[in-house]
Amino acid sequence: MSKPACAGLDALTQLIEPYVSIRANPLVDPICVDGIGRIARALRRAYHGGADREARHDMSLASLFGGLALANAGLGVVHGLASPLGGSWNAPHGALCASLLPHGMAANVSALRARASQHPALERYVAIARLLTGRNDATAEDGIDSVQALCAELNVPPLSAWGITEADLPGVAEKAARASSMQANPLPLTGGEILAVLSAAL
Ligand SMILES: [Zn+2]
Numbered sequence: 001m002s003k004p005a006c007a008g009l010d011a012l013t014q015l016i017e018p019y020v021s022i023r024a025n026p027l028v029d030p031i032c033v034d035g036i037g038r039i040a041r042a043l044r045r046a047y048h049g050g051a052d053r054e055a056r057h058d059m060s061l062a063s064l065f066g067g068l069a070l071a072n073a074g075l076g077v078v079h080g081l082a083s084p085l086g087g088s089w090n091a092p093h094g095a096l097c098a099s100l101l102p103h104g105m106a107a108n109v110s111a112l113r114a115r116a117s118q119h120p121a122l123e124r125y126v127a128i129a130r131l132l133t134g135r136n137d138a139t140a141e142d143g144i145d146s147v148q149a150l151c152a153e154l155n156v157p158p159l160s161a162w163g164i165t166e167a168d169l170p171g172v173a174e175k176a177a178r179a180s181s182m183q184a185n186p187l188p189l190t191g192g193e194i195l196a197v198l199s200a201a202l
Helices: 003-020 029-048 053-073 077-088 093-115 120-133 140-153 166-177 191-201
Strands: none
Touching: 003 029, 003 053, 003 077, 003 093, 003 120, 003 140, 029 053, 029 120, 029 140, 077 093, 077 166, 077 191, 093 120, 093 140, 093 191, 120 140, 166 191
């Protein structure tokens, strides 16, 4: 997986997680929306054509906005898992986040529907889907599918590519539950749900 793909998908994760986090706030909402829109129109272009200055400009702004957003609103399950994984395996942070992102989004959407169906993060997942697909009728699932397709196009490898095995996952899930990023996830996930995100990304 190339460095631009890692950096670009980490930037996307750093905009999506603050936008749905329990600490989401009016300071970061507009920069998350703007940044996700920029990534939707620029990441593929920047990846396939490194000389596309307009696309790279959009990506650098999106990356800056992601940094500002995470500092002011926190992150979530994807970074909660990327942290213990990055500490134990020699894998690029962006590659770890990218492989976990669609599965972390799916786990949150499903847990919110089951346990907090009025939670504002659910509408935010729909807004993310509309930004990513450019379609006003997109659902939260369409957003997850869109991230999955983007990861495939940018050649995001599964976690197993870094030597991570099924047997490693329970220990990682346990550490992730205590990670600081996890505390800002839109709702607490169960140990089983965290493990399922890892298994899906393996
Ligand atoms: Zn990150």
